[in-house]
Amino acid sequence: MVIAVLRFPGTNNENDILRALSLIDGANPILVPSRKGLAGLKDADGIVIPGGFSYGDYLRAGAVASVESITEGVRDLAEDGKPVIGICNGFQILSEMGLLPGALLSNESARFVCKWIYLRVSDNATMFTERMEGSLIRLPIAHAEGNYYCSDDEFDSLKDEFRIPFRYCNEAGEVDDSANPNGSIDNIAGIINQKGNVLGLMPHPERASRAVLGSSDGLVILENFVRATKC
Amino acid sequence: MDLIHEGKAKRVLQDPDSPERVIIEFTDTVTAGDGDKKEDFTGKGTIACEMSKYLFKYLEGKGIDTHFVKKAEENQLLCKKAEIIPIEVVCRNIAAGSFCRRYGIEKGIELTQPLIEFFVKDDKLHDPLITTGAIIRLGLAEREDLDFMRSVALSVNYYLEELFKQRNLILVDFKLEFGRTEKGHIVLADEISPDIMRIWDSKATSLDKDIFREDKGDLVATYTQVFEEMKKAKPDEVEPRTESIQVVVETKSGIKNPPGEVAKKALSRLGFADVEEVRMGKVFKIVLRKPITSEILAQLSIMNVKLLSNPISEKHKVRLE
Amino acid sequence: MLTKKELEHAKTVLGREPTETELGMLDVLWSEHCSYKSSKRWFYLFKTEGDNVALGIGEGAGLVDIGDGYLAAVAMESHNHPSQIDPYNGAATGVGGIIRDVISQGCKAIGLMNCLRFGHPSKPHNAYLLENVVRGISEYGNSVGIPVVGGELEFDDSYDDNCLVNVVCVGWVKPEEVVRSSAKTPGHLLVLFGSTTGRDGIAGVSFASETFSDEEEDNRGAVQVGDPLSKKIVIDTLRELIEEKLLEGLQDFGGGGMTSAAGELARAGGTGVEKDL
Numbered sequence: 001m002v003i004a005v006l007r008f009p010g011t012n013n014e015n016d017i018l019r020a021l022s023l024i025d026g027a028n029p030i031l032v033p034s035r036k037g038l039a040g041l042k043d044a045d046g047i048v049i050p051g052g053f054s055y056g057d058y059l060r061a062g063a064v065a066s067v068e069s070i071t072e073g074v075r076d077l078a079e080d081g082k083p084v085i086g087i088c089n090g091f092q093i094l095s096e097m098g099l100l101p102g103a104l105l106s107n108e109s110a111r112f113v114c115k116w117i118y119l120r121v122s123d124n125a126t127m128f129t130e131r132m133e134g135s136l137i138r139l140p141i142a143h144a145e146g147n148y149y150c151s152d153d154e155f156d157s158l159k160d161e162f163r164i165p166f167r168y169c170n171e172a173g174e175v176d177d178s179a180n181p182n183g184s185i186d187n188i189a190g191i192i193n194q195k196g197n198v199l200g201l202m203p204h205p206e207r208a209s210r211a212v213l214g215s216s217d218g219l220v221i222l223e224n225f226v227r228a229t230k231c
Numbered sequence: 232m233d234l235i236h237e238g239k240a241k242r243v244l245q246d247p248d249s250p251e252r253v254i255i256e257f258t259d260t261v262t263a264g265d266g267d268k269k270e271d272f273t274g275k276g277t278i279a280c281e282m283s284k285y286l287f288k289y290l291e292g293k294g295i296d297t298h299f300v301k302k303a304e305e306n307q308l309l310c311k312k313a314e315i316i317p318i319e320v321v322c323r324n325i326a327a328g329s330f331c332r333r334y335g336i337e338k339g340i341e342l343t344q345p346l347i348e349f350f351v352k353d354d355k356l357h358d359p360l361i362t363t364g365a366i367i368r369l370g371l372a373e374r375e376d377l378d379f380m381r382s383v384a385l386s387v388n389y390y391l392e393e394l395f396k397q398r399n400l401i402l403v404d405f406k407l408e409f410g411r412t413e414k415g416h417i418v419l420a421d422e423i424s425p426d427i428m429r430i431w432d433s434k435a436t437s438l439d440k441d442i443f444r445e446d447k448g449d450l451v452a453t454y455t456q457v458f459e460e461m462k463k464a465k466p467d468e469v470e471p472r473t474e475s476i477q478v479v480v481e482t483k484s485g486i487k488n489p490p491g492e493v494a495k496k497a498l499s500r501l502g503f504a505d506v507e508e509v510r511m512g513k514v515f516k517i518v519l520r521k522p523i524t525s526e527i528l529a530q531l532s533i534m535n536v537k538l539l540s541n542p543i544s545e546k547h548k549v550r551l552e
Numbered sequence: 553m554l555t556k557k558e559l560e561h562a563k564t565v566l567g568r569e570p571t572e573t574e575l576g577m578l579d580v581l582w583s584e585h586c587s588y589k590s591s592k593r594w595f596y597l598f599k600t601e602g603d604n605v606a607l608g609i610g611e612g613a614g615l616v617d618i619g620d621g622y623l624a625a626v627a628m629e630s631h632n633h634p635s636q637i638d639p640y641n642g643a644a645t646g647v648g649g650i651i652r653d654v655i656s657q658g659c660k661a662i663g664l665m666n667c668l669r670f671g672h673p674s675k676p677h678n679a680y681l682l683e684n685v686v687r688g689i690s691e692y693g694n695s696v697g698i699p700v701v702g703g704e705l706e707f708d709d710s711y712d713d714n715c716l717v718n719v720v721c722v723g724w725v726k727p728e729e730v731v732r733s734s735a736k737t738p739g740h741l742l743v744l745f746g747s748t749t750g751r752d753g754i755a756g757v758s759f760a761s762e763t764f765s766d767e768e769e770d771n772r773g774a775v776q777v778g779d780p781l782s783k784k785i786v787i788d789t790l791r792e793l794i795e796e797k798l799l800e801g802l803q804d805f806g807g808g809g810m811t812s813a814a815g816e817l818a819r820a821g822g823t824g825v826e827k828d829l
Binding site: 147 | 482488492538539
């Protein structure tokens, strides 16, 4: 299945994603520079928006990329129910586009945070968390604006509709303030849209896709994503 | 045609063909001193109308939004219907008239930069000077509207001054009125003729209504002469002027602002113990290559919501410089 | 700075007074940054030849054969003076420059390292320099997607007024993808691409090689502001140019600017260049 890995000017995790996806059977990842516009997404069965600093994070992280013409194609694919993942800067772009609710604000520490964290995967089934429901996984984060914020109403619907697959926790799997690396509401690390086919998350699954990198927990998320492109 | 309004030198009539348009008829009457001095000069209405048409078209060409549509009869202009904002906007380059009396200074002193003053449009009160604070608190206009009118008046000043300069005509001061169209756009209204502005030649001889105020010569002949001179100037040779707009983006109150908190701690380490809160935002300076119009401000607000600020967590303010 | 002797030599070669443009070019080319005229005599201390050396001294990066059909690229550069004046931007642009040296050889840049020398951090100014140099290096690397994988640091009083900021970039390339710094074919065009330089970057090397004066604070505008976004776009563009085999030669555009880049390309190719100023 053709998986479009978008590269905006300043995106810099595209090679990591391409490499990780190439480990998965049936995935045919292709690099799509954003200047190709809608035509670049013609054959795509799924989209990954990698991390990095699209447009230098000028204005706000993800803001400039979110109004590029290729994003219309991302919207169309999401509308069709195809899987879309935005990682780190990709999550920021998806929320700036309005495909995911809320906004990613400056970390509470006002500093760039780069470290390994633990995530509690929600018990509820989602397209992206098959075979890992309720588990404890370990992934790296690296961001300055990962502090998830949304209105109270929005938060209520995220909770009620089981749209929070990933939350920061400690080594013991407890979701508490001390395990919150950036000040996100309710330790949110990743959310999905109402349809369940668009995932945004701050941690980097591609950087935990092989044991030699320190963990391969992230590969499962990407495998689920690839499987979803076949549906 | 129904008479909508009758002023001292003009009549406003309803355009029978369109409810959104009016016909402004220029009369031959000239008044001064809030109507104390009054006289008719045959042909004055026509020449003031011609000149208004000419200058409105020129200003429209430079990007300024006016109520002018086209010329109708010889002393009539077809205009967009606009509700007049009851504030007169005066722009001064050189001290003259009431400005000299008010501050006891000599006529002819050049001001260091153009000055914008607001007056209440009310003959019974003799059109008093009013501060922006009073205008806002009396509900006569909003601050944004005043900033907008100030900006447009300064653009008008630049474009008229540069045009006149080509023919050695000096723009001393002028008065503008603005109106709000059905669409809610604020446009330059009323007229632009020597009835509302002072023009001098290089020897500081008046070529405007001061001739009547001071009984110094043939009004219609002077108006005609100054108009002929004006028409010899080349509008294309007037360079466009840039205008700056500032967009200030802040985090909404109630949402944490970590960079501000860090700055606050740093300030208190430096000894500024009384700082209660610091919030960091962003300022964009946008330089336009044409005058500001209501349309541009509307576009800017779309641009804002789409790009410059994130409505989920931020709020923005537009400031005209 | 051009010495009196060098100026006399230039006059002899030209047979006349140099024009203002020529003076500017000579000043750039004979700056310490471009010509290494004072440090050249120590070069013999470096080992630059060997069985596995694929490309020695003279171009953007040195290449060493590491087997399995791969060459490793290593380049190192100091950015001392700019970092002393404006530590954040000085260090950041140092990183930008060294990445450029590696990618201009056709290599993929994969890691950054640094060798830093500062005065003791107990002195506030040294601590300020250290903090901002480190931030400049790490933020630039992070933004452009190349990690800082190692480094070394020493403190000594002798560095109080002149910190040393050396940055290293490592990369790899397959032998067939190596791009040389030469323009061999007459009639070909030289294309200049990358981000524009602001006033902050003009004639920077003449400044970089100046001796410090008391007015260093006034010089802040002479340090270029780092622009990792443009660098990442240049990296991506270069990859595409190499993959499409569109390049005959490539020269990085460093502190020596147009003067140095065009001249080196032509000289290595045994050709000449016409420049329209």
